[in-house]
Amino acid sequence: MTTIAVVTAGHSTPSSTHLLGERLADATLTALAGQGVRATAVFLDLRELAADLANQSLTRFAGGRLQDALDRVVQADGVIVVSPIYNGSYSGLFKLFVDALDEGTLAGRPVLLAATGGTPRHSLAIDHAMLPLFYYLKALIAPHPVFAATKDWGAAGGRLEKRVNRAARAFAELVVEARPARGGDEFQVTDFTELLG
Amino acid sequence: MQIGIYTVGDITPDPVTGRTPTEHERMLAAVALAKKAEEIGLDVFATGEHHNPPFHPSSPPTLLSFIAAQTERIILSTSTTLITTNDPVRLAEDYAVLQHLAEGRVDLILGRGNTGPVYPWFGKDIRDGIALAVENYALLRRLWREEVVTWEGRFRTPLNGFTLVPRPLDEVPPFVWHGSIRAPEIAEQAAYYGDGFFHNNIFWRLAHTQKMVNLYRQRFEHHGHGPADTAIVGLGGQFFMRPNSQDAINEFRPYFDVAPVYGHGPSLEEFTAETPLTVGSPQQVLERTLSFATLMGHYQRQLFLIDHAGLPLKTVLEQLDLLGEILPALRAGFAEGRPAHIPEAPTHASLVAARNAEPAERPVVYDEVTGSSPEAGER
Numbered sequence: 001m002t003t004i005a006v007v008t009a010g011h012s013t014p015s016s017t018h019l020l021g022e023r024l025a026d027a028t029l030t031a032l033a034g035q036g037v038r039a040t041a042v043f044l045d046l047r048e049l050a051a052d053l054a055n056q057s058l059t060r061f062a063g064g065r066l067q068d069a070l071d072r073v074v075q076a077d078g079v080i081v082v083s084p085i086y087n088g089s090y091s092g093l094f095k096l097f098v099d100a101l102d103e104g105t106l107a108g109r110p111v112l113l114a115a116t117g118g119t120p121r122h123s124l125a126i127d128h129a130m131l132p133l134f135y136y137l138k139a140l141i142a143p144h145p146v147f148a149a150t151k152d153w154g155a156a157g158g159r160l161e162k163r164v165n166r167a168a169r170a171f172a173e174l175v176v177e178a179r180p181a182r183g184g185d186e187f188q189v190t191d192f193t194e195l196l197g
Numbered sequence: 198m199q200i201g202i203y204t205v206g207d208i209t210p211d212p213v214t215g216r217t218p219t220e221h222e223r224m225l226a227a228v229a230l231a232k233k234a235e236e237i238g239l240d241v242f243a244t245g246e247h248h249n250p251p252f253h254p255s256s257p258p259t260l261l262s263f264i265a266a267q268t269e270r271i272i273l274s275t276s277t278t279l280i281t282t283n284d285p286v287r288l289a290e291d292y293a294v295l296q297h298l299a300e301g302r303v304d305l306i307l308g309r310g311n312t313g314p315v316y317p318w319f320g321k322d323i324r325d326g327i328a329l330a331v332e333n334y335a336l337l338r339r340l341w342r343e344e345v346v347t348w349e350g351r352f353r354t355p356l357n358g359f360t361l362v363p364r365p366l367d368e369v370p371p372f373v374w375h376g377s378i379r380a381p382e383i384a385e386q387a388a389y390y391g392d393g394f395f396h397n398n399i400f401w402r403l404a405h406t407q408k409m410v411n412l413y414r415q416r417f418e419h420h421g422h423g424p425a426d427t428a429i430v431g432l433g434g435q436f437f438m439r440p441n442s443q444d445a446i447n448e449f450r451p452y453f454d455v456a457p458v459y460g461h462g463p464s465l466e467e468f469t470a471e472t473p474l475t476v477g478s479p480q481q482v483l484e485r486t487l488s489f490a491t492l493m494g495h496y497q498r499q500l501f502l503i504d505h506a507g508l509p510l511k512t513v514l515e516q517l518d519l520l521g522e523i524l525p526a527l528r529a530g531f532a533e534g535r536p537a538h539i540p541e542a543p544t545h546a547s548l549v550a551a552r553n554a555e556p557a558e559r560p561v562v563y564d565e566v567t568g569s570s571p572e573a574g575e576r
Contacts, residue, residue: 058462061401063471187412189381192389192420195331 002039002175004028005076009046009083009094010116017116018045020148021082023161024114027168028080028175035176042076044069046093053096062100070101075182078110078175079139081130085117089129098133102186107138110174112167113145123147140178142171198531199542200524201241202234202517203276203433203500206254209507212455217507220253224260226510227253231264233514235271237521243274243306243500248282248315251457258291265299272544273299276397276433276500277308277376280337281329282319284353288333289340289361296366301545304372306395306431307334309380325352327382334373334386341370369552372543374431374498377409384409388416393429393542398473399502400458403492406432406473410493427540431498432489434473435505438519442477448512449476456506479523487530495535497542 006025010017025041032039046053052064062070073079083090113130117123126145134141144167152160204227210217218226231242244254244261254260261273273295278288288305296303309326310316316323332350339346340361349355365371374393377383378401387394394413398406410430417428437452439445446465453465453476468474475485490496501520504513541547 055463055467059400059459059468061405061472063402063463063467067402186379187381187408189385189412189416192331192385195327195382195385196335197331 002032002037002077003072003075004039004041004078004080004175005044005073006041006080007044007046007073007082007094007097009091009097011047011084011091011093013047015045015047016148016150016153017082017084018043019153020114020116020146020164021080023164024080024082024112024146024168024171027164028078028112028172031165031169031172032175035172037172037176039077039175042072044072044097046097049097050093053093053100056100057096066100069097070105073101074105076109077178077180078112078171079106080112080114080171081134082114082116083130085115085122085125085129088122088125090115090125090133095133098137101137105137106134108140108178109180110142110171110178111139112142112171114147114167115145116148116150118150120147120149120151123149140174140180142167142174144170198496198528199240199272199431199498200527201239201243201272201274201498201500202230202503203241203243203245203274204230204254204504205245205276205502206247206252207457207505208251208253209457209505211507211509212451214509222510223253226504226513227260228264228267229510230504230513230517231271231273232267233517235268237517238524239271239517239520241272241274241498241500242268243276245276246279246310247312248318249312258295261303262295262298265295265302268302270302272302272304274304274374275306277306277310277395279310279315280307280333281309281326282315282321283333285333285337286340286353286356286359286361289337292371293341293361293363293365296371296545297363301366301369301549303545304374304543306374306376306393308376309383321352327380328352330375330383331386334375338370338390341365366545367549367552369545369548371545372548374429379405379409381409381412384413385416388413388422388428389420391417391420391422393431393497395431395433395498397433398489399433399435400472402471403473403489407492410496414494424538426494426536427538429498429540429542430493430496431500431542432493432496433500433502434475434486434489435502436475436482436485436516437503437508438475438477438479438482438516440478440519442481445476445478452506452508460506479519482520483523483526483530486527490531495531495539497540499531 006021008018008021052066083094146167234242244257246257346359374395375387376395396406414425414428418425437449475482503516
């Protein structure tokens with residue numbers, strides 16, 4: 001079974017950031033089904049992990065439910081990440097989660113970028129803030145990021161839905177092709193004779 | 198089973214009184230702790246090594262030799278000796294001298310260190326951490342085991358015809374443990390040589406420590422040193438106890454809440470639930486500690502961190518008194534159900550005995566000054 005992890009960093013409940021994550025997940029599962037791939041989505045709402053994330057940044061170990069959330073990203077065939085845009089960039093909570101991932105977790109893993117904001121004027125935050133971050137992490141970035149401003153939720157003609165569907169179709173293709181590693185075994189060992197050189 | 202204490206050597210303000218101890222006070226407190234540890238019947242005292250404030254023990258061999266002179270029985274160890282940034286020749290010399298002066302009551306726990314700038318301060322690069330640990334230890338072993346060493350490597354100047362002085366006591370090097378929180382390479386290194394593996398086991402989940410220990414045990418067997426359950430495992434741990442558990446929690450909380458490393462983070466309750474820290478009654482400390490053997494298999498060394506986070510010396514000495522009270526029960530608990538084939542941690546005496554059991558491999562040492570050798574003297 002193909003698994004899509006949906007990481008949303010909305011701070012309130014209900015959250016338009018979570019809602020965008022849901023729309024993208026639904027559209028992705030539909031697109032995958034169209035290609036004959038059965039898939040499920042796992043939602044990771046960072047709001048519920050906020051204290052664990054702050055603690056992890058100090059202690060370096062993932063307490064509470066955080067380890068389970070990190071493991072779900074490692075095991076996912078693709079990851080949808082959705083952050084609210086604050087002060088022109090992703091939120092602090094969002095970055096805490098990204099920083100908590102083990103090195104290499106997102107390398108070669110399909111990632112669909114998405115963000116929410118008050119007005120469409122923030123839409124370029126995906127390009128100037130999120131893109132460099134995920135390039136750095138060597139993620140396989142899907143070609144159509146989705147930004148949803150508050151106004152988009154009431155826009156006529158299903159324009160947001162069209163953008164969501166187009167992004168999901170391209171992302172689904174990456175997911176089918178990529179087959180990323182289900183996370184290396186952190187306890188895998190190199191024989192010592194090799195280490196001795 | 199060896200039971201002991203290890204100090205990080207941090208100089209932290211006492212959050213209750215607001216007073217910061219001096220380096221001098223903390224150094225002498227370490228000596229007092231070691232003597233007290235021996236007095237209550239503990240087996241090991243170990244000190245950390247640091248080269249930056251707010252820590253005092255930059256020269257563990259000096260500290261430990263001062264303690265050696267004032268104790269008779271307790272084993273002196275390190276937690277940890279930086280195998281990455283120290284010159285292995287210097288380590289071989291320092292700990293050979295200490296081993297002689299302490300009549301063999303010395304072993305080492307090697308570690309890579311966790312303070313980035315220490316590497317450049319000593320002319321090294323942290324990205325070479327594992328490679329340094331591998332090369333430096335390989336050289337350290339040879340210096341202690343071969344009389345004349347000719348060597349060339351990546352990280353220090355070559356040696357041509359180098360002879361370490363003094364030779365290790367009785368030509369038996371100190372036993373070595375390799376410490377690591379999460380590097381499988383270090384568990385593999387310990388396993389390859391049949392050395393001990395030590396996990397500090399104080400900040401991370403027990404399940405993680407368990408995986409590292411299991412990896413070491415499996416590789417120990419793979420490298421032909423014996424069954425996995427006979428590998429030499431050491432664990433850290435930390436506690437704060439009072440006869441009444443609520444008193445322990447109330448007294449320790451102000452120290453925990455602002456402690457270096459985990460202060461201002463998880464609550465005391467979260468941290469005690471998720472890591473080996475135990476705050477409570479002596480009975481709770483006893484039960485939690487004995488549970489480590491259930492999780493990790495029968496092991497050889499248990500060290501406790503008790504003197505950190507600004508706790509005053511008087512309080513720490515009281516902790517040792519309480520530990521002394523549960524020590525017989527702790528030893529009895531560890532002995533219960535322990536199969537006869539599980540070895541004890543090697544000591545100088547046991548290593549000498551093992552070496553003597555294999556006379557063929559015994560090197561003949563010729564004293565150029567007196568013209569005699571120990572072998573000649575015995576006959």
